[in-house]
Amino acid sequence: GENVEQHPSTLSVQEGDSAVIKCTYSDSASNYFPWYKQELGKRPQLIIDIRSNVGEKKDQRIAVTLNKTAKHFSLHITETQPEDSAVYFCAASRGTGGFKTIFGAGTRLFVKA
Amino acid sequence: SQTIHQWPATLVQPVGSPLSLECTVEGTSNPNLYWYRQAAGRGLQLLFYSVGIGQISSEVPQNLSASRPQDRQFILSSKKLLLSDSGFYLCACPRGANQETQYFGPGTRLLVL
Numbered sequence: 001g002e003n004v005e006q007h008p009s010t011l012s013v014q015e016g017d018s019a020v021i022k023c024t025y026s027d028s029a030s031n032y033f034p035w036y037k038q039e040l041g042k043r044p045q046l047i048i049d050i051r052s053n054v055g056e057k058k059d060q061r062i063a064v065t066l067n068k069t070a071k072h073f074s075l076h077i078t079e080t081q082p083e084d085s086a087v088y089f090c091a092a093s094r095g096t097g098g099f100k101t102i103f104g105a106g107t108r109l110f111v112k113a
Numbered sequence: 114s115q116t117i118h119q120w121p122a123t124l125v126q127p128v129g130s131p132l133s134l135e136c137t138v139e140g141t142s143n144p145n146l147y148w149y150r151q152a153a154g155r156g157l158q159l160l161f162y163s164v165g166i167g168q169i170s171s172e173v174p175q176n177l178s179a180s181r182p183q184d185r186q187f188i189l190s191s192k193k194l195l196l197s198d199s200g201f202y203l204c205a206c207p208r209g210a211n212q213e214t215q216y217f218g219p220g221t222r223l224l225v226l
Contacts (some may be wrong), residue, residue: 019152042219
């Protein structure tokens with residue numbers, strides 16, 4: 001079946017450095033790629049998303065890139081801060097209705113002050 | 114926009130006891146609804162989804178069941194809990210202009226002893 005692979009599972013960076021999390025997906029029909037941040041004990045919350053007709057999207061310190069041919073997409077966080085420490089999930093879906101939203105296994109990001 | 118309520122927030126239950134978790138949604142009608150489980154330190158596992166009253170699809174065979182007695186109510190149940198049922202249970206529905214993004218409720222933390 002369809003799946004989303006996410007790497008690395010754990011990432012530790014120094015405050016101010018950049019962090020990159022990479023995902024690959026298998027379902028060619030996927031056309032929507034959200035990223036979620038989950039702080040300890042809380043629900044996952046959407047931080048950025050990208051659609052298949054766009055190659056890159058940026059929102060302040062976070063950016064997402066998509067290579068549809070290779071079925072790769074990545075999250076980039078620049079100038080990391082301690083409050084960026086959390087678990088990040090990528091996901092791929094076929095769009096409307098949330099159907100077939102497949103989540104990656106998550107990346108635990110530690111930002112050391 | 115939608116608001117999801119889940120209760121209880123926390124639950125400690127003995128092995129073999131029954132379970133009933135409730136999810137209600139405000140601010141939308143006839144939403145697709147989803148139940149996810151997150152084991153400690155793990156990713157998001159889709160358990161059930163529903164496209165309407167009385168319509169339930171199961172993604173993973175297990176000792177859990179789901180029901181949708183009303184348009185905006187989604188219930189997760191078990192007749193006999195197992196230790197492996199412990200986890201963080203999240204209800205979700207699509208949100209956004211294109212109804213693409215999974216929006217999660219606050220979750221129920223279940224510990225089976």
